[in-house]
Amino acid sequence: MEDKRMAYKNDEDGFIHVPIRVRYADTDRMGIVYYGNYPLYFEIGRSEYMRQKGCAYREVEERGHYLVVVRMEVKYYNPAFYDDELIVRTRISEWKSRGLTFQYRIFRDGEIIVEGKTMHICTNTDKKPTVIPKYLTDALKDEG
Amino acid sequence: MEDKRMAYKNDEDGFIHVPIRVRYADTDRMGIVYYGNYPLYFEIGRSEYMRQKGCAYREVEERGHYLVVVRMEVKYYNPAFYDDELIVRTRISEWKSRGLTFQYRIFRDGEIIVEGKTMHICTNTDKKPTVIPKYLTDALKDEG
Amino acid sequence: MEDKRMAYKNDEDGFIHVPIRVRYADTDRMGIVYYGNYPLYFEIGRSEYMRQKGCAYREVEERGHYLVVVRMEVKYYNPAFYDDELIVRTRISEWKSRGLTFQYRIFRDGEIIVEGKTMHICTNTDKKPTVIPKYLTDALKDEG
């Protein structure tokens, strides 16, 4: 898998690029990706962003921390279709002591499809908000 | 079905109340409803709102009009769990000539779980934005 | 909710009937319910069957038992469309000491859409197969 991960592009604006293929299941009877499926695409972007930075979300949970979604915003610009190859560009756009914001831009051949944000707070295993642990900020703030 | 539809409550703030049951499929490994499933709950609220007002969305599409989602906002307050019975309260919070905004508040036993909005534009079969047709405003603006 | 539960019909063949409404999200670009969504409809049927019998699946898990799916068969006869009201008919078709089989028949206005089976084994909290506990057989084998 190392090779594939390395292939993810980290552009000059700090976005990491992850390709996804639109599945038949993702479409609705209008023939386009159902509006409620983009949060799943955001998750793929976020998940691969963290893996790329050396801090896979699975490990974060194993260490007893959760990044709970408290808010989401989505703007829909253009429809995506079955079998399209989309690029999900993800970066962290805002840091707070107990939370952070992921920003997503989904493109098809350079054309913007959807843009969004998810705001997260960090909690411990008791689901209490907590300061983001140092290992997480160290990894995610890395310029790498 | 008439009886069940009639059971939907239309409260003093104009929200129509629709009960939904959380399915096992809706939960994730954190044991709560996955954040990306709430847009589907919004769809149920919106769909039953329109049916209740006498203008089911299926008929709108059959008449050649679409309410395309162009923006969504979601605030997550409390988690929902498997088998919970939630109430989706839906109303139209804003009208424009070519669009409208649905507002949703999802509750469990009076406790707020999630709140959100979806902004829609009206299009014709060519996917061109169009003025919301009179039959639709007549139905949806009805105080009934 | 009591009233609505009571409305579920328990027909002469032992099937309990649960109505479901096809959501936009359930459809694909062929304009019909995506084949992979029927297992979710089966879950709704199974879940309401157990609730109706006085033994909601949530409680089964709270008591430390799981009905894990080990096999599924689905036959697709006719397509279902957006906004269709379907009836999921569910019954238990086979009992073994450590497992049972649910059978489903999904109809629209008397026309068969999909038929299926899910075979389950009973496990404890260690995920070890176990004899189905008496409280569960008592409830589910009830003729009520």
Added chain:
Amino acid sequence: MEDKRMAYKNDEDGFIHVPIRVRYADTDRMGIVYYGNYPLYFEIGRSEYMRQKGCAYREVEERGHYLVVVRMEVKYYNPAFYDDELIVRTRISEWKSRGLTFQYRIFRDGEIIVEGKTMHICTNTDKKPTVIPKYLTDALKDEG
């Protein structure tokens, strides 16, 4: 994309291997992949199988043919977890004049997770069963 496609392994039994990553959304509160999500994994396997053989399903539909699912069988051997990298192995196990059967075996590190089949009939744009067109058998029966 060419490079990545080429990476798909075509083993001695004629299975094409496609890697998929389990998403958070795919899990349920038992902490494992929800049983109803495997048909989506099958779709990914089937879709990449056809693309690999030079006959992407999108193109089949554009040429006016559909491979409609009429039957599915699934056997669940072991659970899969969040972030697991699974390999979906797909091949065509049976040909008939008007239909074909895809067979799937999903593995994690050589351990079988799920096995399944989907039986399809070929239809034209009127949804009438039809003989599988020559371009499709030529491509899919290719040993390549």
